[in-house]
Amino acid sequence: MDIGTTGVAARTVEGVKVYGAGDLEVRALDRINVSFDAGRFTAIMGPSGSGKSTLLHCIAGLDELTSGDAYIGEQRLGALSEKQLTLLRRQKVGFIFQSFNLIPTLDARENITLPLDIAGDDVDKEWFDTVVATMGLGDRLTHRPNELSGGQQQRVAAARALVSRPEIVFADEPSGNLDSKATDELLSFMRRAADEFGQTIVMVTHDPMAAAFADKVVFLADGICIDEMAAPTADSILDHMKSMGG
Amino acid sequence: MLKMSWKGVLAHKVRLGLTGLAIVLGVAFISGSFVFTDRMSSAFDDLFAGSTDGIDLVIQEGGSLGFTAGKVPEEILDQVLAVEGVSQAIPTVQGFAQMIDKDGEPIGGSGPPTFGFSIDAADFETTMTSFVEGRLPESGEAMIDVFTARANGFEVGDSVDVIFTTGVETLEIVGTIGFGDADNMLGATVVALDLSDAQRLMGYQGAYASISVVADPGADLDQLRSALQQAVADPDVEVVLAADELAEQLEQVDTVLGFFNTFLVAIGAIALFVAAFLISNTFRIIVSQRTRELALLRAVGATGRQVTVIVVLEAFIVGVIASAIGIGVGVLLAVGIQGGLEAFGISFPSGGLVVKFRTVAFGMGFGVFFTMISAIIPAVRASRVPPVAALRETAVGFSKPLRKRVIAGVAITSVGLVMLFAGLFGSFSKALLVMGIGAGLTFIGVAVIAPFFSRGFGRIFGAPLPRMFGVTGRLAQENAVRKPRRMAATASALMIGVALVSILAVLAASAKTTIKGAVEDEVIAEYQIEARGFADPTSTGVSPALKASLATVPGVEFVSSYRVGPYLEEGGSTTLYLAAVDDVLDKVIRWDVLSGSYADLAPGKVMVDADWAADKGIGVGDTVTIEPREGHPVDFAVAATFSSDLFQGVPIVMSLADFEQYYSLGLEAMVMLKLADGVDAEAIRPALETLVDEYPNVELSNAAEYVAKTAGQVDTFLNILTALLGLAIFIALMGIMNTLALSIFERKREIGLLRAVGMTRRQVRRMIRWEAILIAVFGAVIGLVVGSLLGIAIVYGIGSGLVLTMPLGTLAGYAVFAAIGGFLASLWPSYSGARTDLLEAISFE
Known part of the structure; x- marks a missing residue:
């Protein structure tokens, strides 16, 4: 049986990413094999330089692997042209970045529907309302980004990532610039999205508190996947990191 | 500090490169025209000197x-x-x-x-x-x-x-x-x-x-x-x-060449003036992008003054390098023009091109002056960057309240307009210079006010974009107006060129209508014979022999003609023109003789234009003194006063006999034929053509053909001037390209984000393209408005029967051309914008 169609939303097979050449060569990913389960919220953790952002970029179709394969669903990304990749990101992927997530000239509502508008697709009004309500943004829709708090901006980004019903949402340090209260709010909303909508979410973070919201944590070091932890808590993650560091 | 500036130039060489190119073009035009007119002048020197060597x-x-x-x-x-x-x-x-x-x-x-x-x-x-x-x-x-x-x-x-x-x-x-x-x-x-x-x-x-x-x-x-x-x-x-x-x-040759040169230098100066907008904009953007760097300099102890000096010195370096290249290009341009003329059959005496010190001084002076003057405001702003800005994320915006800006703009525009019209219609020394400065101030004033209209314009003219291209169009619309001052400054550069060609278009259209009206109202003759093409009536024309033979064609009732010759007012130095007519001109054209009688026109007597006579306070029976030959005043008795649109600009009409005494050119400027009643004009035409064909330098035309021919000549003038002003428009479009490229650079992360969430490269290009087109059309629209208003004012100012006509089709065409220009200007920025490195754009520093 092909597990890809039933339970795996994205994966890499022997993924290698090399930057530079010669003496300056850096192997950011070193024959990494990792898979992310559909319908679940997975966190990727690891020290700086462990390759976690590179992994996210390569699997989300923002960057190309040097060798090996990355898949979203059963689609091998290496087989796609630049244009096909763009369309794939538009249709199947949602993004939440650490900062500069929103277009300053568009209001919150326009930012949320941006991927649909770019694609020229109709907005599912009911789903839009649901997502907006879930992210607690009902009264902020006509505000421009500079009129929103950092936490609100990230929730708008999250709503944008969800509104096109992507197969998978990638979040790159989404709470990196937020205080603990806003972090808590944002991740609670993301948790709800996974629980209530069955949304697959892959999040890179170095914050154990944030990772604790996930169903599973994948630990990276030196470009390979060294461990996994199911049903993590902040404490168990911290303990694990200490053991790794020691 | 020179070292700091030098490094600044090197660090921004691409951005400054485009700016520099604008200076290169302007300076090349100016120095090229100097080198070329010097070459012409030396060619004439050789020719004339040689022509009297042994005499x-x-x-x-x-x-x-x-x-x-x-x-x-x-x-x-x-x-x-x-x-x-x-x-x-x-x-x-x-x-x-x-x-x-x-x-x-x-x-x-x-x-x-x-x-x-x-x-x-x-x-x-x-x-x-x-x-x-x-x-x-x-x-x-x-x-x-x-x-x-x-x-x-x-x-x-x-x-x-x-x-x-x-x-x-x-x-x-x-x-x-x-x-x-x-x-x-x-x-x-x-x-x-x-x-x-x-x-x-x-x-x-x-x-x-x-x-x-x-x-x-x-x-x-x-x-x-x-x-x-x-x-x-x-x-x-x-x-x-x-x-x-x-x-x-x-001296006469040099006077003519001098006018020619002044004209070309003026065109070059306009181009540099436009370039100044581009430079100013570039420096302003660079300064705001370098806020942190400049603040760091302040933080480590540089005074505000030193920061200003660094930026001004950067401008100086750019100005010197670009002007030097411009002078070189100008010399090549002159070589090219001479080569082109030789290909067209104008053979030059041997002798190389001369690059005089004056040429270098003017080219360098203009280039460096315009570069530095336009960097001064951004440089002063740079000095106001507080040291603490080094620690902040965002670029610091400097902005005066719009209200103050509008007041300042209106004041500058008013002063400019007063000077412009004083120079245009006044007759004092330096009138041209005053007019030029006035025009410059008017444009600066309008540019100062323009940001006030940026948003409104974007909202109205950008409105179709979201409907056509969805969010891509909406972003193009928003991006165009997000920095109203920047948009306005960029558009204003284009405004100048468009305004100038619009003025010309209005004047040309009005002139054509006026000519058509005059011909329709005043010409009775069925046919006229005149030299082909652009002909100077004081050096070529219709042979009197042809006139005589035409009179013998059966069916021709009257043949009349006039000649044109130069004269000076008594003691004057400006060459004016008078006409000489035979005694049946009133049979072929209709003119109002207001006092006296055309029949009284005889040797020693003249008819004068009624308005001209009123200005001079003279009438029938009075004497006018003119110099058909310099220093040889002749008195003429006024036999009649007349009013005629056809003879506009020719205040004095003398008898043919007098003309032959004072002028050696024995050619008719125009011969006109009035057919006898009942003669079919088309039927007789072949007989007339047969005679006219013997003189291939002249041609026969009926009223409609004559109007079309004259209109064609007006259009040719218009096209030549428009082509020359094309340089200024080209530079303005480079400005759009430059501003756009700098803006794209600022919005790298935004574009990266759009690409990440699924915007295709094609959509990015479309977004940038329409932003450019909006800016270009904004410039064109202000230009059309300013140009039309000035054109109307000038037409009314000239008066003298000029009938105002708005060439709406031509003006609309300019807007379309500007849009196409904006599209072309967007090609490179949109290409590079679409290739924005996604990862670099979205990664957090």
């Missing part, structure tokens, strides 16, 4: 205006030869002569003159005329210039038809001549004739154009001059030193 004195009619020669009675030659100290006296005749090629087409005639002169063996010793092959002409024979012979396949022994004032004459070519080492005289076509033929064919019965005198070796020229003047004893004939005559001719 010591010239005897001629005094004070001839323009380039037409006067007449010296034949008997003076003997008087001259009798004077002691005269070694040789060579009579010469020169006048209009246009050759016809083997296909029956006239040779030359639009531009360099077509003329003939008498030739003597002595000419090869004493003048620049050089013998090439064959022999001197006798009656019925001619020598022609080498260039014309070669270009038209004429060989010695061939015959050539030549149009003279007296008719067309077939001559046998017996030789060719050159001028120094050049094959022709700066493009002029030349027929050299036997003296008596020249007299007969060019209207010099019993007279010469001049007599060249070679003195005995060692003779005192001043004494000889007095002796000759006494011997001649004719107040109309003067004896001048050849060197003085040469200097005067060169």
